[in-house]
Amino acid sequence: MKKLWATCALTAALVTAVSGCTVVDETVNVQGAPPASSAAPQDSNYPTVTGEVDTNLVITELMGNNKTVTTRQLACSGDTAVAPSNIPDADEACALIAGSAKLFDSELVPTDNDACTDTGNDIIADVFGESRGEHVRVSFQRNNLCNARAWDKLIPIIGRG
Structure with missing residues (x-):
């Protein structure tokens, strides 16, 4: 299975290189899915980096039964957002990352009927x-109350969902 995946990835890369095309990860609307949120700007309004970029993240959000996909970027130099950041409140997201060493140390919690009630989200x-x-x-999910609490701590980075 790994060989098949590697072969497919290599083939796609070669076809792209030979054709001179570039692959761009954009918002994709699946047929029947609601339109993607306009809350995620497509262009960066943040300054070009002049120092070292210490955070460079890609945030991909999958929503709904049809899994509408939204992809955003966050680049930080310290607690300041720089290009190519294109998320709302990127400066707040960079400040949140700069202020917490264990921000991404999270594991998904299974849904149970006692503490982690299903949200249906x-x-x-x-x-x-x-x-x-x-x-x-x-990965973060809003599928139960426990996972929703972990998500809510990261709203500046991953959005409200």
């Missing part, structure tokens, strides 16, 4: 990249 946010020298690869 089918939203997933994947965050990956690097932050302050650490590799980040974490």
Whole structure:
């Protein structure tokens, strides 16, 4: 299975290189899905980096039964957002990251009937990249009350869902 995946990825990269096309990860509306939120700006209004970028993250959000996909970027130099950041309140997100070393240390909690009641909210946010020298690869969900609390702490970064 890994060989098949690697072969497909390599083939796609070669076709892209040969055709001279670039691959752009944009908001994709699946047929029947509600339109993507206009809350995620497409262009960066943040300054070009003049110092070191210590956080560079990609945030992908999957919403609803049809999984509407929204992808955003966050780049920080200290507690200040820089281009190509394109999330609302990116400066607040960078300040949140700068203020917490264990911000992305989170594991999804299974739904149970006692403490983590199901919310019926089918939203997933994947965050990956690097932050302050650490590799980040974490998922957040709003599927139960426990996971929703973890999500709410990161609203400046992953949005309200």
